[in-house]
Amino acid sequence: MSGEATTKRKRLPRAVREQQMMDAAVTVFARQGFHAASMDEVAERAGISKPMLYLYLGSKEDLFLACIRREADRVRTAIVSALDDEHGADLPPDRALWYGLSAFFAVVAQHRDAWRVLHQQAPAHGEPFAGEVAALRSAIVEFVAVLIERAVAERHPRGRRRPTADDLGALAHSLIGACEALADWSVTRPDEDPDVTAARLMNFAWLGLDNLLRGTHWPRPR
């Protein structure tokens, strides 16, 4: 209203305060669950009044969705940045997976409550909450499936027994499931170095894939 300079001065604090409110909300949602979480508690943690919390960020549903979007975006950005920094497109598949996992476990270690909101809370509360996390997960599963496909192609340039789309999908889902379970495990262990967690998964998963790519199979009983 009173000129651009004033508007800008007012906008910066608003953005900062919104982030503080969302930080408070992520903590409360992670610890209480979406339904038990109270806007009173979020407002108190953020050091503002409840009416102002509603004015800034809307209803509890709006706030939950905003938190999920921010945290999903944080995970996605962390992985993308790590790969960009390492020239991801040119990396061998196992290296690309390593940098992605290393970035993922680092962001989970720094934002434990965010991980709980994304992984435990969001999927149980239907749309639009579940969909935001499902979209992130699908993108990561696709990324991993492409890495596995590239690893297969590099090893068997004219391979006859290429894995089917279902084989690739199942492998990528297994790997991401192992990754999520290790993230759950790691958030209860503040002393675990995220790179050690990433190495645990590479040792477990990539070596298993490596055997599969060589055509080795576990001998299934008849």
Place this chain on the structure above:
Amino acid sequence: MSGEATTKRKRLPRAVREQQMMDAAVTVFARQGFHAASMDEVAERAGISKPMLYLYLGSKEDLFLACIRREADRVRTAIVSALDDEHGADLPPDRALWYGLSAFFAVVAQHRDAWRVLHQQAPAHGEPFAGEVAALRSAIVEFVAVLIERAVAERHPRGRRRPTADDLGALAHSLIGACEALADWSVTRPDEDPDVTAARLMNFAWLGLDNLLRGTHWPRPR
């Protein structure tokens, strides 16, 4: 009141009707989520009146807990029975894991909604719901950790570099996470044979473990 025979005749239908109500409830909870699920819909699906539903099984919370307990028990029983049938205690660790996984994917394929309630709904709704599933999960993680420990001991009877408790825990969590993710993947694929799903996981996970047990590690970049 009117003699044992009458009491028995009355008890049998009650047990059967309760199972039908819980079947209906599992479907509604899986599709609507705990909070959106309505007792009206459960009663309608089960073909009884809402007051009778409350009389039989209590509040929505009671019903949700009863469903979680029944389905967790079903999974546990399926795994235990499969291993008992195959003399689980005497099996080599990879065989024991195979029979466990095969039973697990079979029960998930037969009870898809139950899996959704256990894996997506229960963990998000705090105690006592989350705790029931966490207890089942811990028991399975422990079982897998013991199998891995036995596999290590068989391969390295006097091994110097035994894995630590954290190594075993992380591996068992990874494997169970991969297993849960494959279960999620499989419930959207009615044509997938549960034994094929179990074999996918053995190929992926046991072969990776096998490499680790041989002392092979993925070469982590410096």
